Amino acid sequence: MSKEIRIKRGFTIQIEGEADKSLMSSTFKIDSYAVKPTDFHGVRPKLLVEEGTVVKAGTPLFFDKADERIKITSPVSGVISAIVRGEKRVIEEIRITPDQQIQRIDFGKEALEGLTCCQIRTKLLESGLWACIRMRPFNVIANPDDKPKMIVVSAFDTAPLGADYDFAMYGQKENFQAGLDVLAKLTEAKVHLNVHEELTREDTFLSAKNVVINKFSGKHPTGNVGIQIHHLDPISKGEVVWFVNPQDVIIIGRLFLEGHLDMTKIVPMAGTELKRTGYHNIIAGACIKSLVEKSLISDANPRYISGNVLTGKKISLDGYLGFYDHSISVIPEGDYYEFMGWGMPGFEKFSFWRSFFSWVTPNSKYVLDTNFHGGERALIWTGQYEKVLPMDILPTQLLKACIVEDIDAMEQLGIYEVDAEDFALCEFIDPSKTEMQEIIRKGMDLVKQETS
């Protein structure tokens, strides 16, 4: 039942700027929130609000044209201040100016024992929290009609500058357990809670009930649910696995315990462009400006990232934390020229490879910026990507299948088992600077479109 899985392949990016394990004071005032429909991959939004609409926490903002049951709701109460559209009138942001005191829609507080799985599902769909449940393959919002073979919660994050869930979720044991109970009752599938041998110490996770606890050990990308599923019970064509981020499990738990939507979570703010790092207690969709601004170092040239440095999205200082992102990273932009950079000994250049003399100091940490460090080339350095992709997948071949849009080959080579984030490390170490995450995402979209 519960398994112990040791993952040997992987790589730790020695990046400086990890968030200090302290809660930052909550004196800042967030004057804008936003829901970004583009966060929900594959959802075609149909708006339910317009500028000036007054909303409460839990008021639906839009639904998915493909499945009207899937609604996305407002995380706070207030007034819709703007609907920002991008190219081809794609809705990019629905901005909300929050009230002083958050008003919440009452979704009812019945005891879980008295609810059927259908009622639980309806409650999640109505509150907008169904969006927290995503599925593999394709990494999109779960289809409420599917029967998943398991539901996975990864209780640790191995990504560089990622969250320490032990810290971020301290004191949330009750909500977390309630969330797990909801997931367990939602389908017939077992809920798997994956913990890390060294990183997970908290009782919240280790003594969770009503779940199968699997113990993992290893470096990044061990924390990716895709890697975990691959080692627990890989996905074949036609199978579906659901997964939920532990922070979202807490929010689901609160919905059932308190009867309303409270999307508060504690997220790390990390990176070397900040003089002070730490954890913020915020609501999903918050504008990062007031959180970040005062902590910036002087003469900063920052790249703001919603999420971690491998998989997050680039945002501006006025940008918002994404729905699925559980960290804020601020690292230096790398828009500089470097004289003969490729030819230097490289004592200070961090690399997976031992081409640079930084191998003499394997434990030192580095300030990493957004410079590309080279030009794009053909994908020729084979045989190395496997070292950072701990799956029975041939990365080069799968990427090539995606590039030539060969759906049969993609299926046969395991497109159902992977997500773009699993290729982030391959992308990082790649000397040919191929945009692998984008290639895999496009491949998954194509297969989804052709098979459904």
Added chain:
Amino acid sequence: MLEMRFLRDFIDKIKPNFVKGGKLHWLHSTFDAFETLLFVPNKVTLKGSHIRDSIDSKRNMGIVLLALIPALLFGMWNVGVQHFLSHGVEATFWQEFFYGFWRVLPIVIVVYATGFIIEFVAAQLRGHEVHEGILVTGLLIPLLCPPTVPLWMVAVATAFAVIIGKEVFGGTGMNVWNPALIARAFLFFAYPGQMSGDGVWIRDKGDALTGATPLAEIQAGSLDIMSAQHMFVGLMPGSIGETSAIAILLGAAILLFTGVASFRIMFSVILGGLAMGGLLNLIGGENVWFQVPAYYHLLMGGFLFGAVFMATDPVTASQTGTGKWFYGFLIGVIAVLIRVFNPAYPEGMMLAILLMNTFAPLIDHYVINANKKRRLKRAQIVAEQT
């Protein structure tokens, strides 16, 4: 840093001439090649991972060049040593080295000049960046040639290799065969008189030495060749870069430590050569080739050079991990087979690698299929259960 600032300003000043619409736009690939050689670009990540490894293609090619330096320097020295030996003249180390240096340098210059002109034109026509592969190919070709090779021949061979061996396939990363070996094969078949025989391995040969390589001597039916230690050091007639096992192993150490070349390929080529050589020793026979100790095969001719620098070319080798083992092992086996059973020419490494370059995609095909089958089997079990 002031000079660099100056250089950067200068580049920024002339850059507008080379962008689209500028009057020198037809030279933009050339400009870009020099600019990126001098300065790692200021390009930042826009999608995908926000941070990237410091490694790039240039660095990797630079490491390969570095790994070739010992073989190059030793080759230069050896050209001088063999020359003076064949005349029975005593010479100092520096006399020997500079004799070789001035004979080898023109070959290197001719190859680079030919290769670069074609690469720059190709990059310009195709509108892509100039790829660094030519830096490595351009140093490999001289090292594969006998020191007496005429310069015009090298130029023709280089042009053939770069155009027919690489560009027609779509440039670096798309070619089927190792371009440097294509150049070598072209020379070998087009001008056999200048590429084989006892006269070609020593520059301005005197009469004090026959000039035969160990392989040629065995081919002639004699097992009375130089000692293994002597061949390991590499002061013997042969192609410029191939003679010294010490110099090549130094390069191998650099390639393996930095992770630029595949250990699986290098190791399995050597294993394949030893296995085949050993098997022939066991069988025994009239032919003296059967009696050559297996490890001699590694030290003679281009075996080690091929194993370290040619077989490991990531473009033309097998791309799957398991495939690399088979690919390398078969190169070793076939190289020895050609040496032993082919009456026409004593060396088999070049043809073995080119042959396995051809079959590398087939090997990969089977490895990939095995991976697909595992997945298919699982899917069938799932389908049966539901």
